[in-house]
Structure formats: structure tokens, C-alpha cells
Amino acid sequence: MSKKHFRSLLILLTLLFLISSSVFAYQFGGDITVGTNTTLFDQEVETTTYQNINLGLELDNANFAVTFKNNTANQEFDILLKKAYIKSSFKNLEIKLGKQPVSWSFGSLINLVDFSLGAEALGQETETKYINAVELNYPVNWYSSLTFVNEFNNNYDKYGFRGRTLIQNFDFSLNYIKQSSTSNSLSRLGVSLKGDIGSLGVYSSYTNMDYQDEIINSDINTNALMVGVDYSFYINQKQGYGNRLMVQGEYHIVKNNAGLPVLLSSLGRAELPFDSGSNIPNGNDYLQILLSNLNYNINDFSSIGVFTLTSLKDGSTALIPNYSNQLNGNTTLRISGAFLSGSQTDLFYSPAKVLNIELSYVF
Amino acid sequence: MFLTKMALKNLARNKKRTIITALVISLGIVIFLVSDSLIVGMEEISIDNNINLLTSHLQIMDKNYWDNKEELPLNNLLDDNLLVVNQIKEELDIEKSTKRLYFPANINNGREEYPISVIGVEVNTDSEVFKLEQYLLEGQSLKNGNNAVIGKKLANLMGFELGEYITLLFKTKEGTFNTIEAELVGTLDTSHPEINEYHVYIPLQDAQNALGLDGKVSRYFFRLEGKEESIPVTNEINSILNRKSSNIKAYNWEKLSEDILAMTRQGNIENLIMLIVIIILAAVGVINIVILSVLERLEEIGMMKALGLKMREIVYIFVIESAGIGLLGSAVGIIIGFIGVYLLTNIGIDVGSITGGETTFGIPIIDRLYGGWRPNAFIFIFFFGIITSVLASILPARWGAKKDPVKAIYHK
Amino acid sequence: MKKVILLLVIFVFLFSYSIFAVTADEIIQKRDDNEYLKTARVESKMVINNNNRKLEKVMISLIDGNKALVEFTNPMDRGTKFLKREDNLWMFFPDAEDVVKLSGHMLERGMMGSDFSYKDMMESEKLTELYNFEIIEEQEYQKRPCYVIEGIKKQGAEATYYKRIVWIDKERHIGLKEELYAESGKLLKEIVVQEVQEFDHRWYPTKSVMEDKLRENTSTEFIIESIEFNPEIPEGTFSLQSLQ
Incomplete structure (x- = not known):
């Protein structure tokens, strides 16, 4: 645990003690995960095992979560403070202060208009989601709200606005995020939309990005567009009591210059072993990426699925299959892998193949 | 030189x-x-x-049925005594024809369910067009009454023996559940995997009754002298059908076996x-x-x-x-x-x-x-x-x- | 896993239409008045048994007409919340702490695996339009005096079951047992109320088990742990805000 975390935790605990000497309702829980991670790299197999313990405590107006990570490979024992924040309401305004998850996802596989890029990618959350921040939330009516988030970070200043409402049963949001440090700044202004056309789920986002770098004195302004659909099929039965196959597909188009790094960070490296640094093409070309997610529910207890990422320019593809089986009420087995097809000059390239097996118990 | x-x-x-x-x-x-x-x-x-097991030389069905035929729908069916069919047979001198009613169902053995296709066949004419009987592995071929013939693979999968009763669960056109219980009288081992694993044959009458679709069939099937004839005959049938400006169309085996x-x-x-x-x-x-x-x-x-x-x-x-x-x-x-x-x-x-x-x-x-x-x-x-x-x-x-x-x- | 939760949520939303809203026409009004939850706070549990496997979900639901807010409390899904308003479904996952609108197709059909089907619940809304009900017997069942009422599907009605027979407690106006039949007369599903309880002078089924009669060793239990009729629901409860 870093000093910063520790400090904020201390402050919060003190605050908590002061504010709520009358804490009645609370929920405590967590999970224990043990897993092995096998990497095949150049015919060399490396296997590491790990144990994670997540603990969470939810009080009426405060929320704590800590992760203890133990990795046998590097003999490291990490404590990660995920949540330590207090909630407070003044009339209609809701305030959250402290270490908290902030995610502005709306159901897409990757999200360029999220507060933290890569907070959620391919249906999984990442550590970048947890930030030290203050969040102000003002609900206008049951479906509309205005949100302001200011992140406290030693390396940069960052804040964001979000307005969210329902237009014709479409979930609509307008987001603005600006992050600046002494040498550069990135601002993103975007809209997102999600709803149904008939029985087809559709969603889209449009982002304008402005990247300024004072050291090399450049100002790049670029746009990114995403459209996606999701749909469920019933297979094995023609009259609709078969097993559900969920299909989701997403198309992104960005300009290479500033859009690509944003796109890649929003992928959050989702357990992908790729090293994209050397493979990022320069210039003003458009980069198109296709993402898909197939998920098949074998029964109530188990499902199998696969994520794919394809760069339409070089055809390189990342394949992330996964399987999960709820062994009993509280124990789940999860197996996932990652395989990248590209060659060294392609976008999705990595010589490593990864297989991850984990067992987690919730309490 | x-x-x-x-x-x-x-x-x-x-x-x-x-x-x-x-x-x-x-x-x-x-x-x-x-x-x-x-x-x-x-x-x-x-x-x-x-041709012998699935498609016959040519079929006639409703144009709208054709579009959704993979789903074995229960709408856009044909009457089972279409006058035009008799006319076609007379005019073109075709002797062998039969009709079937297809619908999706789950076959059930009391423990598990498995999705299959049920085919209601007209017992006395089906063998004129289709050669299923040649592939009968055990038991006998379908007769009138409460009986069924299924593929050997399906029988093994569900653990059915000859003489036992199979249960079919399905929905009628109105969306109401219905079941058919039929005695298993024969198993087939054809050279066609789909038949062996997914087909259940029952008498047409039973299928019509259970679905509440009396007098309805999905398609008519014709056997010609040879498969070369199917294209000209299909065209002739279609010109007869067009004369009546009906919604029915003929399809030859080539169109039916694209896969x-x-x-x-x-x-x-x-x-x-x-x-x-x-x-x-x-x-x-x-x-x-x-x-x-x-x-x-x-x-x-x-x-x-x-x-x-x-x-x-x-x-x-x-x-x-x-x-x-x-x-x-x-x-x-x-x-x-x-x-x-x-x-x-x-x-x-x-x-x-x-x-x-x-x-x-x-x-x-x-x-x-x-x-x-x-x-x-x-x-x-x-x-x-x-x-x-x-x-x-x-x-x-x-x-x-x-x-x-x-x-x-x-x-x- | 998300999907299973979703199915259960669908169940809860439909629960507001009550599970056994089946009576002969002259009894139906009383019965519906009793079992239909216009406004309620329900703590419930659903257990899906499939051979030797068991899936248990515990949830707290607030229902008000066609609005509902559901929160799961079993460890696996703790903190997961759903909000339904008319045809819009929103979901909140506690780890993520974000609210996502679900696509419409997620609501279609559903309830696979569990022995309750989506259609089962949807239908109960308009049962008298779909079936001709008739009292066929008066009988003692579970030591209670009951009407045995048979409903036969009306000609042309699009109902899932051809026939239903329901045992309704004469005094408490609750369905104690219901049998659902295929057109062929085969019994497909059976729902048996195992426990009833009185809340605010109102009797309500608190534990019911549905069995798929075509498949051995599968059943779905629905258990109500507590129920509060017409609770005070603060304004703004059914909002995206309260999902967070």
C-alpha cells in the first residue's frame, strides 16, 4: 500500500468516526480467489500461482474495499485499497469523497468516453477505475442526472462532467473529461447512446479528442466513432426455450495520431499480453477495430464465450476465450485464455499465449 | 523435320x-x-x-414457407388435398407423390430433453417417394396409429429401446404446450447424420391432430423418373401454379440441397x-x-x-x-x-x-x-x-x- | 452469471402479477385482490434445483405497479441491483458501481433452466381472458377447505397451457396447488404451496415449489421471507439514483 493510499484511508476513517457514530446497517463480504496463470512464450512455459482476497465493508454512508494480492512468482504481497469513501447528501446533491470506483460505462465493450480510460474493458473492470476523487451528483429526475468528478492525483489534474438522460427510451449521455499535466493535456468530449431498435440492442458513441503537448509543441484534434449491436439467439430449440447465445459486435474508427493511444488505453490491456508500443502506426491513417463478444449459456451454472479484437488494417486478431462454471452456490471456476494472431508489425501482436485458471469463493 | x-x-x-x-x-x-x-x-x-432421404426430386410449398423453412414454422401451410396437386399429377403424368408436416419439438425421456425435428408422414405414400425403409435397422417401418420411428443415434442418446414410449413436447400454433406419446417401433441407420440424430417420424394424422392443424401439411413431395427431369418438370409445375396465380411454388432438388x-x-x-x-x-x-x-x-x-x-x-x-x-x-x-x-x-x-x-x-x-x-x-x-x-x-x-x-x- | 440474475429479476418483476392468480370467474376477483401485489416490499429467495446442483438467490424487492427495484443479497450477487420501469431495465453491479441500461432482448423470453417460465407469469395477468374456468369440486387440501377449479383454454386463445387445475383456499383466497397440462392431457408442471403465512390479516403463500413433471430431479422453489404490503416508498425510489 502506498503512502498516499494510507493517508487517504486514515483521513477517511477519522471522518467516518466523526460523522457516523450511529452506524447500524452494514454489509460485509468478500471473496477469496486462487488461480494459476500459465504463459507460453517461445516454447517456454511459465506458471505462476496467485491468491487474492477481497474484503468489502459497506455502511450507510461509507464504503470500503481492500484487495490483498499474493503472487508466488515475484514473492510480492500487495495491498490495494479499492474503496474508501464516504457518501453524503445535501438536499438533492450527493457527494462521494475518497477512493472510489468511477466508471461511465454504458454497455460497450470498450469505452472512449469513460472518465478513466480502460476502467472497464471487455466486460471486466480494471484497477484504473479506482481513483481518489470527489464526485458530485445531482439527479434532475428519475432518469436524468448531472455528475462532476474531480480526481486528486499527484501527477496530473483531472476532472469530468457527465450529463445523462433518457431520450425516446435511449440512454443518452454527454461527457467531458480533461486531464492535464505540466507538459501535456488531453481533453475528450463525447456522446453515448444506447437503446433498442426492435429486439436489436444498439449503441454508439462519438468522441472528440484534443491532445496538446507543450514540449513538442503539437496540438492534435481528432474524432472517434463507435457503433455496436447486441442480440440474443436461442439455439438448440426452434420455439424459444433453448439456450441463449449472446452476440455483441462493436466497430471503432479512430485516427492513428491521438486516437489510437486513447483506444489502446481504453482496452485496458484487458488481460491481454500484447505489447503494442512498437506496433503503433504513425500518421493520419484511420484505424478500424472490430470487437465481438459471443457468450453461450450452457445451463444455469455454466457459460462459455469468446471475445475477439481485430484490427481491420492488418487483420491481426486477439482471441480471448473464457469458461465459467458455478460449482456450488458460492464457488466459481473460471478458465480464460488469450491468443494473439498478428505478426510483429501488427497491432495485436504478442508471442505469448496465456491460460488462466482460477477458483473463487465468495462470502 | x-x-x-x-x-x-x-x-x-x-x-x-x-x-x-x-x-x-x-x-x-x-x-x-x-x-x-x-x-x-x-x-x-x-x-x-x-433425394431419397430428404428432398425428393421436387417439392411444392408456400413461397413464404420457403423463406422460413429452416425453422419448421406452423404457418403458411398447404391443404392436404390440394386440387392443384392432382391436376399437376394428371397433366404431367407423375405418379408418385406424398406430403409431410414438419414441426420442432423436444424429445423427452423423463430426465433430459433434446431438440429434434418431427416429421408427420403419410404412411401409405411416403415410401413411394422416400427410401427410408431401406435403412431400417431394427423393428419395423411406420404404420398408422400411435407409433414413431427415430434415428438409431437419437435412440442411443436418449436411451430408448424398441417398444418403449417416447415423449415429444412442443407448442401448437397458438403457443400452447402439447405432447405426443408414441411407441417406438423402428430405428433408422441411414447414411444421413441429420436423420440419425435429429429426426422423429410419426404418422401425419397424429401430427395434424396434436398440432390442431387438421388437413394441413408443410410440403408436397414428388418422385420423378430421374433427377434430370426435375428442372423441366419444376418449370412446368410452376407455370401451372402461375396460371392459378397462387402463392405456391415448386422447388427442385438442386435448390433444396444447396448445402x-x-x-x-x-x-x-x-x-x-x-x-x-x-x-x-x-x-x-x-x-x-x-x-x-x-x-x-x-x-x-x-x-x-x-x-x-x-x-x-x-x-x-x-x-x-x-x-x-x-x-x-x-x-x-x-x-x-x-x-x-x-x-x-x-x-x-x-x-x-x-x-x-x-x-x-x-x-x-x-x-x-x-x-x-x-x-x-x-x-x-x-x-x-x-x-x-x-x-x-x-x-x-x-x-x-x-x-x-x-x-x-x-x-x- | 449475470444472465441468471437477470432471469430471476424478471421473475420478481412478474411476481407483482402474482404466481397463482387463477380462479373461477366468481372467485378470481377476491383471489386477485389477495395475491396481487400493487405496492409491497418483499424479501424472497429462489432456489433452482437441477439434479444435484443448486442455485440460490436472495433478494429484496420493492414493487409499485409496473415499477420495481430489486437488490440481491446472496454473497455471489451481493449489491447487484435492478430497476425496471415499464419496458426499461437498468442494472447496477456493485464492483463496477456503474449503471447500465440493458437491451430489450435480455427481457424477452427468459427463465430458461428454472421451471418457471416467463410466459407462465405473463399469462396470469389475463387468465380469465384465456381460459374458461369452472369449479369442478370442493375438496379438503392441506387440511384446508378448497375449491378445485379447472380452466380450459378458450378456442383460439394463445395460452401456454391447455388446461390448469387449481386448488384455492375458500377462506384465505390463495391457490395452494396448481397443475398445468398440455393439450394431450399430460401433466407438465406442478406448483405446490408448502407454506402460507398471515401478514396484516392477509394470507399469502410464502413457500412454493414448481416441478417440471417431464424431468426428474428438477424443481424451483420460491420462498418469501417477509412481505410488507403498502409500505411507505419514498419519492425517487424508482430512479437511477437509487441504483447507485
Whole structure:
């Protein structure tokens, strides 16, 4: 645990003690995960095992979560403070202060208009989601709200606005995020939309990005567009009591210059072993990426699925299959892998193949 | 002319080598012809199989049914005593026809459910059009009354024995659950995996009653004299149907078995691979023989060059020689190939013993596989053999012809 | 896993239409008045048994007409919340702490695996339009005096079951047992109320088990642990805000 975390935790605990000497309702829980991670790299197999313990405590107006990570490979024992924040309401305004998850996802596989890029990618959350921040939330009516988030970070200043409402049963949001440090700044202004056309789920986002770098004195302004659909099929039965196959597909188009790094960070490296640094093409070309997610529910207890990422320019593809089986009420087995097809000059390239097996118990 | 004569004479100089090379080419050609014949045969068999077991020669159904036929819908059905069908049979002199009602269901054994397709068949006419009876493995074929015939694989999967009752759970057109319980009287082991695993045959009457679709069928099926007739007959039927400006349309087996035809297209890829193998065989043989001849005749080449023969003319000699070998090999190959294909088409080969009775290649086939004729293949491969030989000889011949005449003569 | 939760949520939303709203026409009004939850706070549990496997979900639901807010409390899904308003479904996952609108197709059909089907619940809304009900017997069942009422599907009605027979407690106006039949007369599903309880002078089924009669060893239990009729629901409860 870093000093910063520790400090904020201390402050919060003190605050908590002061504010709520009358804490009645609370929920405590967590999970224990043990897993092995096998990497095949150049015919060399490396296997590491790990144990994670997540603990969470939810009080009426405060929320704590800590992760203890133990990795046998590097003999490291990490404590990660995920949540330590207090909630407070003044009339209609809701305030959250402290270490908290902030995610502005709306159901897409990757999200360029999220507060933290890569907070959620391919249906999984990442550590970048947890930030030290203050969040102000003002609900206008049951479906509309205005949100302001200011992140406290030693390396940069960052804040964001979000307005969210329902237009014709479409979930609509307008987001603005600006992050600046002494040498550069990135601002993103975007809209997102999600709803149904008939029985087809559709969603889209449009982002304008402005990247300024004072050291090399450049100002790049670029746009990114995403459209996606999701749909469920019933297979094995023609009259609709078969097993559900969920299909989701997403198309992104960005300009290479500033859009690509944003796109890649929003992928959050989702357990992908790729090293994209050397493979990022320069210039003003458009980069198109296709993402898909197939998920098949074998029964109530188990499902199998696969994520794919394809760069339409070089055809390189990342394949992330996964399987999960709820062994009993509280124990789940999860197996996932990652395989990248590209060659060294392609976008999705990595010589490593990864297989991850984990067992987690919730309490 | 002199050069040609010389080239042909050269052919006879090392008879053994010429014959062996020619035979290598022949072998390639025979392999090609036989495999081509098998592919043609397989195509025919799988099509025949499909016709006999699934599609018949032609079907008529509602145009809207056609669009959704994979889902086995319960709307856009036809009356089971369509006047136009009788008229078609009379006008076009077709004797054999039947009708079926298809619907999706779950088969249930009290523990598990498995999705299948149920086919209500008209018991007394179905065998005129379809040849399911030939594939009955156990028990008897479908009769009127509460009984069912299913594929052996499905029976094994669900653990059903003959004489037991199977339960089918399905929804009627109104979305209401209904069940059919029928005695299992026979199991089928066809060459068609879909039938073995997914089809349940029950009497048409039972299907109509259970679905509340009295007097309705999904499609009519016709058996013609041969499958060649299906296109003209389909057109004639469609013109009759158009006259009535009805919503019903006829579809021939080719339209109905598009997936099977796609599968046989894969066969063409196999043929292509065979061709490449032949090219390699022939080319290696020819290149080998030309190189050997060149080495053998270096003095000769030197002499010819010294006498003023141009490089082109020397190459010409070798090329003609190779063409001769190609011609010889191709001719022999065609003859042996002809005999092989003849045997294949008339006697066939026993596939059952090879594959253990299971269907292979994804194409439904039967125990005995017969070849088919494709005269074009003979013509094509004959010239192909010769051309390959000629092309293969050019490079090594040029290599030989380039040799310095002096060094060529004194190479020893 | 998300999907299973979703199915259960669908169940809860439909629960507001009550599970056994089946009576002969003259009894139906009383019965519906009793079992239909216009406004309620329900703590419930659903257990899906499939051979030797068991899936248990515990949830707290607030229902008000066609609005509902559901929160799961079993460890696996703790903190997961759903909000439904008319045809809009929103979901909140506690780890993510974000609110996502679900696509419409997620609501279609559903309830696979569990022995309750979506259609089962949807239908109960308009049962008298779909079936002709008739009292066929008066009988003692579970030591209670009951009407045995049979409903036969009306001609042309699009109902999932051809016939239903329901045992309704004469005094407490609750369905104690219901049998659902296929057109062929085969019994497909059976729902048996195992426990009833009185809340605010109102009797309500608190534990019911549905069995798929075509498949051995599968059943779905629905258990109500507590129920509060017409609770005070603060304004703004059914909002995206309260999902967070």
C-alpha cells in the first residue's frame, strides 16, 4: 500500500468516526480467489500461482474495499485499497469523497468516453477505475442526472462532467473529461447512446479528442466513432426455450495520431499480453477495430464465450476465450485464455499465449 | 523435320528410362482419373441419397414457407388435398407423390430433453417417394396409429429401446404446450447424420391432430423418373401454379440441397490437389530425364553446337523428346485410367468395411461407393500430361543448350 | 452469471402479477385482490434445483405497479441491483458501481433452466381472458377447505397451457396447488404451496415449489421471507439514483 493510499484511508476513517457514530446497517463480504496463470512464450512455459482476497465493508454512508494480492512468482504481497469513501447528501446533491470506483460505462465493450480510460474493458473492470476523487451528483429526475468528478492525483489534474438522460427510451449521455499535466493535456468530449431498435440492442458513441503537448509543441484534434449491436439467439430449440447465445459486435474508427493511444488505453490491456508500443502506426491513417463478444449459456451454472479484437488494417486478431462454471452456490471456476494472431508489425501482436485458471469463493 | 526425327529417335535410345518416366506420368493420370471418378460418384450418391432421404426430386410449398423453412414454422401451410396437386399429377403424368408436416419439438425421456425435428408422414405414400425403409435397422417401418420411428443415434442418446414410449413436447400454433406419446417401433441407420440424430417420424394424422392443424401439411413431395427431369418438370409445375396465380411454388432438388452441393464443391478442391500432385510427379520425372539426357549427351550437344545448331534448336530437340514421353505416358494413363474408372462405376468399392459403416467426409454415402463418368476429365488430363512434360523440359534443356561447346566436348 | 440474475429479476418483476392468480370467474376477483401485489416490499429467495446442483438467490424487492427495484443479497450477487420501469431495465453491479441500461432482448423470453417460465407469469395477468374456468369440486387440501377449479383454454386463445387445475383456499383466497397440462392431457408442471403465512390479516403463500413433471430431479422453489404490503416508498425510489 502506498503512502498516499494510507493517508487517504486514515483521513477517511477519522471522518467516518466523526460523522457516523450511529452506524447500524452494514454489509460485509468478500471473496477469496486462487488461480494459476500459465504463459507460453517461445516454447517456454511459465506458471505462476496467485491468491487474492477481497474484503468489502459497506455502511450507510461509507464504503470500503481492500484487495490483498499474493503472487508466488515475484514473492510480492500487495495491498490495494479499492474503496474508501464516504457518501453524503445535501438536499438533492450527493457527494462521494475518497477512493472510489468511477466508471461511465454504458454497455460497450470498450469505452472512449469513460472518465478513466480502460476502467472497464471487455466486460471486466480494471484497477484504473479506482481513483481518489470527489464526485458530485445531482439527479434532475428519475432518469436524468448531472455528475462532476474531480480526481486528486499527484501527477496530473483531472476532472469530468457527465450529463445523462433518457431520450425516446435511449440512454443518452454527454461527457467531458480533461486531464492535464505540466507538459501535456488531453481533453475528450463525447456522446453515448444506447437503446433498442426492435429486439436489436444498439449503441454508439462519438468522441472528440484534443491532445496538446507543450514540449513538442503539437496540438492534435481528432474524432472517434463507435457503433455496436447486441442480440440474443436461442439455439438448440426452434420455439424459444433453448439456450441463449449472446452476440455483441462493436466497430471503432479512430485516427492513428491521438486516437489510437486513447483506444489502446481504453482496452485496458484487458488481460491481454500484447505489447503494442512498437506496433503503433504513425500518421493520419484511420484505424478500424472490430470487437465481438459471443457468450453461450450452457445451463444455469455454466457459460462459455469468446471475445475477439481485430484490427481491420492488418487483420491481426486477439482471441480471448473464457469458461465459467458455478460449482456450488458460492464457488466459481473460471478458465480464460488469450491468443494473439498478428505478426510483429501488427497491432495485436504478442508471442505469448496465456491460460488462466482460477477458483473463487465468495462470502 | 530433321530435328523432330532426331528427337523421336532419342526417345528410343534409353528405352528403360523413357518407359519409367512415361509410367510415372501414367500413374499420376490414373490417380487423377480414379479420384475424379470417385468424386463424381460421391456427388451422385450424396445427391441421390439426399433425394431419397430428404428432398425428393421436387417439392411444392408456400413461397413464404420457403423463406422460413429452416425453422419448421406452423404457418403458411398447404391443404392436404390440394386440387392443384392432382391436376399437376394428371397433366404431367407423375405418379408418385406424398406430403409431410414438419414441426420442432423436444424429445423427452423423463430426465433430459433434446431438440429434434418431427416429421408427420403419410404412411401409405411416403415410401413411394422416400427410401427410408431401406435403412431400417431394427423393428419395423411406420404404420398408422400411435407409433414413431427415430434415428438409431437419437435412440442411443436418449436411451430408448424398441417398444418403449417416447415423449415429444412442443407448442401448437397458438403457443400452447402439447405432447405426443408414441411407441417406438423402428430405428433408422441411414447414411444421413441429420436423420440419425435429429429426426422423429410419426404418422401425419397424429401430427395434424396434436398440432390442431387438421388437413394441413408443410410440403408436397414428388418422385420423378430421374433427377434430370426435375428442372423441366419444376418449370412446368410452376407455370401451372402461375396460371392459378397462387402463392405456391415448386422447388427442385438442386435448390433444396444447396448445402450438399456446396459440400461436393470441396471435392473439386481435392481434384485440384490431385492435379498439383500430377504436375509435380510429371515435372520431376521429366526434369530428371532431361537432365540425365543432357549430361549423357554433352558431347553430342557440343557437336551440334559446333555444327551450327542454334540454342533454340537444341532446346527444341529435348522438348519434343519430352513431349513424346508425355504423350506416351498420357496415352497409357488414359487407357489404365479408363479401365479403372470402368471397374469403379460397375463394381465399386466397399466403403462400409473401411469406415465401419459410419458416414465419413460429412457427405452422406452408402456402403458401396461407385465411381462416375466424366469424359471431359479424360480429354483434359491427356493434354495436361503432355503440356506439363513439355513445360518441365524447357528449363533443363536450356541449361544443357547453354553449355560451352568446347567444354561440352572435352568435359571428361 | 449475470444472465441468471437477470432471469430471476424478471421473475420478481412478474411476481407483482402474482404466481397463482387463477380462479373461477366468481372467485378470481377476491383471489386477485389477495395475491396481487400493487405496492409491497418483499424479501424472497429462489432456489433452482437441477439434479444435484443448486442455485440460490436472495433478494429484496420493492414493487409499485409496473415499477420495481430489486437488490440481491446472496454473497455471489451481493449489491447487484435492478430497476425496471415499464419496458426499461437498468442494472447496477456493485464492483463496477456503474449503471447500465440493458437491451430489450435480455427481457424477452427468459427463465430458461428454472421451471418457471416467463410466459407462465405473463399469462396470469389475463387468465380469465384465456381460459374458461369452472369449479369442478370442493375438496379438503392441506387440511384446508378448497375449491378445485379447472380452466380450459378458450378456442383460439394463445395460452401456454391447455388446461390448469387449481386448488384455492375458500377462506384465505390463495391457490395452494396448481397443475398445468398440455393439450394431450399430460401433466407438465406442478406448483405446490408448502407454506402460507398471515401478514396484516392477509394470507399469502410464502413457500412454493414448481416441478417440471417431464424431468426428474428438477424443481424451483420460491420462498418469501417477509412481505410488507403498502409500505411507505419514498419519492425517487424508482430512479437511477437509487441504483447507485
